[in-house]
Amino acid sequence: MDLVSPESAKPSWEDQNEPPGVFSTREGASTDSAQCELPFVLPTPGRELGRLTDQAHDHLDKLQQKQDKAFNELMKQVQCSRFHLGSKLNKLTEQTEQSLRNLHTIVSSSKDKFDHEMDTIMKANKTVISTEVDKAKVSIVSELGFMIKQMQIEFQDELQDTQKAFEEKNVELVKCL
Numbered sequence: 139m140d141l142v143s144p145e146s147a148k149p150s151w152e153d154q155n156e157p158p159g160v161f162s163t164r165e166g167a168s169t170d171s172a173q174c175e176l177p178f179v180l181p182t183p184g185r186e187l188g189r190l191t192d193q194a195h196d197h198l199d200k201l202q203q204k205q206d207k208a209f210n211e212l213m214k215q216v217q218c219s220r221f222h223l224g225s226k227l228n229k230l231t232e233q234t235e236q237s238l239r240n241l242h243t244i245v246s247s248s249k250d251k252f253d254h255e256m257d258t259i260m261k262a263n264k265t266v267i268s269t270e271v272d273k274a275k276v277s278i279v280s281e282l283g284f285m286i287k288q289m290q291i292e293f294q295d296e297l298q299d300t301q302k303a304f305e306e307k308n309v310e311l312v313k314c315l
Contacts, residue, residue, distance in 0.1 A: 183314050183315055186311075186314045187311055187314060187315075190307045190310055190311055190314075193307065194303070194304055194307050197300060197303055197304075198300065201296050201297075201300055204296065205293065205296070208289055208292060209289070212285050212289060215281075215285065216282070216285075219277075219278060219281060223274050223278070226270060226274065230266065230267055230270055233263075233266070234263055234267075237259050237262075237263055240259070241255065241256060241259055244256075
């Protein structure tokens with residue numbers, strides 16, 4: 139399967155004054171019925187194989203780009219979730235600071251009240267913080283699990299489509315050969 143360059147593919151009877159692809163009869167009489175258009179590059183099994191290979195590579199490149207885009211979108215969602223959790227943590231921090239300010243007020247009023255209120259506030263803060271942290275953990279884990287499952291499903295679908303396309307191209311290649 140030698141590939142022939144366009145210059146070496148010119149027939150010997152081609153008139154050098156005519157545009158490429160237009161040929162005249164041997165006598166030099168150029169008639170409409172004697173002229174014909176030839177393709178610039180003739181199809182060969184090698185060229186067809188190259189074209190099919192290029193299509194397969196293009197499909198794989200598109201799949202990679204699609205997977206990269208899906209991954210980037212998932213990362214944006216994770217960053218957004220992280221931002222929301224950060225704001226929740228800031229709110230909890232503000233609540234804790236307010237609780238501490240309240241605690242200082244109580245300290246000034248009485249030592250006994252202080253001990254009792256301190257225990258109550260600390261337990262409440264621990265409960266609130268641990269509850270919010272547990273909710274955040276469960277939320278993040280479930281969101282990430284869902285996103286990963288979705289990405290796996292999409293990847294499997296794309297992989298099956300790619301495999302089908304590759305098998306079809308292989309069948310075409312075998313037919314071409």
